[in-house]
Amino acid sequence: MKEQNKKALQDYKEGIPVNLDTLQNARWGLIRKRDNLSKYSEEIGFIEYDENGHFKEIFKGIEGLKIGRSLILSPFTVSYTWQTTSITEILESEEGDNIRFKTENSNYTLIDFEQDEE
Secondary structure (H helix, E strand, O other), X not given: OOHHHHHHHHHHOOOOOOOHHHHOOOOEEEEEXXXXXXXXXXXXXXXXXXXXXXXXXXXXXXXXXXXXXXXXXXXXXXXXXEEOOOEEEEEEOOOOOOEEEEEOOOEXXXXXXXXXXX
């Protein structure tokens, strides 16, 4: 994990020390703003729903980020790590930056620990 990402995660958590050993092989970190809940994942996916609100398709990787879809953290089974409600707004998503977004009931920051790695 790049030093800048360690710092970004620690800064976001407002000085609360993070046990970086718990990240293990995680590429992604998800932090909920209201309570600093942190979840980590090797992969991410975005679930699209049909017009009746039922599962339609899953898009693996950051390319699946889109308003109306839910973020899901791996593993992509019935025992997934975390799933957000549908994304309602993407606040910040520039290349090289962490991604900030709103869902139906929370605000999140998604951190790519491998960004900018050679």
